[in-house]
Amino acid sequence: MQTFWRSALLLVAALGVPACSMNPMVAPAPPSFTLASPGNAAIGVDGTPTFSWTPSIGAASYTVQVSTDPAFSTFVINQAGVTATSFTPPEALAPGTVFFWRVFAEGPSGSVPADGAPFTFTTVAPTPGDFTLTAPANGATGVVVTPTFSWTPSLGTASYRLQVATDAGFGSLVIDLSGLGSTSVTPSTPLASSTVYFWRVLAASSSSVTATNAPFTFTTVGMSAPGSFTLLSPASGAAGVPVMPTFTWSPSSGAETFRLEVAIDPAFVTKVIDMPGLTTTSATATTSLIPFTTYFWRVTAMNSGGNTVASPAPLVFTTA
Numbered sequence: 001m002q003t004f005w006r007s008a009l010l011l012v013a014a015l016g017v018p019a020c021s022m023n024p025m026v027a028p029a030p031p032s033f034t035l036a037s038p039g040n041a042a043i044g045v046d047g048t049p050t051f052s053w054t055p056s057i058g059a060a061s062y063t064v065q066v067s068t069d070p071a072f073s074t075f076v077i078n079q080a081g082v083t084a085t086s087f088t089p090p091e092a093l094a095p096g097t098v099f100f101w102r103v104f105a106e107g108p109s110g111s112v113p114a115d116g117a118p119f120t121f122t123t124v125a126p127t128p129g130d131f132t133l134t135a136p137a138n139g140a141t142g143v144v145v146t147p148t149f150s151w152t153p154s155l156g157t158a159s160y161r162l163q164v165a166t167d168a169g170f171g172s173l174v175i176d177l178s179g180l181g182s183t184s185v186t187p188s189t190p191l192a193s194s195t196v197y198f199w200r201v202l203a204a205s206s207s208s209v210t211a212t213n214a215p216f217t218f219t220t221v222g223m224s225a226p227g228s229f230t231l232l233s234p235a236s237g238a239a240g241v242p243v244m245p246t247f248t249w250s251p252s253s254g255a256e257t258f259r260l261e262v263a264i265d266p267a268f269v270t271k272v273i274d275m276p277g278l279t280t281t282s283a284t285a286t287t288s289l290i291p292f293t294t295y296f297w298r299v300t301a302m303n304s305g306g307n308t309v310a311s312p313a314p315l316v317f318t319t320a
Helices: 002-015
Strands: 033-037 042-045 050-052 061-065 077-082 098-107 110-113 119-123 134-136 140-145 149-150 159-165 173-180 196-204 206-211 216-220 231-233 236-239 246-249 256-263 271-278 282-284 296-301 304-310 313-317
Touching: 033 098, 050 061, 050 098, 134 196, 149 159, 149 196, 173 196, 231 296, 246 256, 246 296
Parallel strands: 042 119, 140 216, 236 313
Antiparallel strands: 033 050, 061 077, 061 098, 098 110, 098 119, 134 149, 159 173, 159 196, 196 206, 196 216, 231 246, 246 282, 256 271, 256 296, 296 304, 296 313
């Protein structure tokens, strides 16, 4: 028999075929798989979570390991021989604790760890741990109207609640987001410009705990003046313009309203039309102009950040 296998190996070597492919006793390692639940960085996890993962085809069993340190120098759980793709520990894990977990697929040729392992999670506690607000910093000015709020973790919390108000008593809430699972959030609704706000975060499980340094206050950045724009019609130097013309201009970014002015002098001392509060980019004169007369016109875009006059302006035209 030994002579047979020696001859077979010599033949395999001569053909350039890997010897292991001819040995029926050598089995490949189990293929890769991934961890599923608890998700990585999950908070508010129950003390007896069900650990689950995707199958590793061909695996004979799995080994589930849970530790309080990422190096797994000690084990809270070290369960071998699991034949399903889930496992629930028989005893509850410590509350308000950060855990690391991983799974190995076991096969005849060895074990393979799950891709991306280890995952980390935090178990829920009846009373969340102390934490602090970080950004926007207390007293910050020039804060963008869509800020990212962030805070330190609260050990043992099930979720967070962000509140933003225009008063220190939080009676006038402008943002109230609950059920947050991370320590930062950027609300989708923009705040008002040039406004003082107060903000706080509550960590909640069986009871709620407010960040120890709350509330913080900040002031949003002032609104910029409307963007540049141009006058369109009547065009500069136009003649034969109707005595009740329609004036048009291009949009101005950030503009809240427009003001149309028409005068018989370029300094606009003697105005014949003055229409403030316009919300569209056109307006028709409601008072008839004088025929065969030269007029000057301009438009000003306005918002709380300032005013912008169309450029170039004024334009001049003559009625029919």
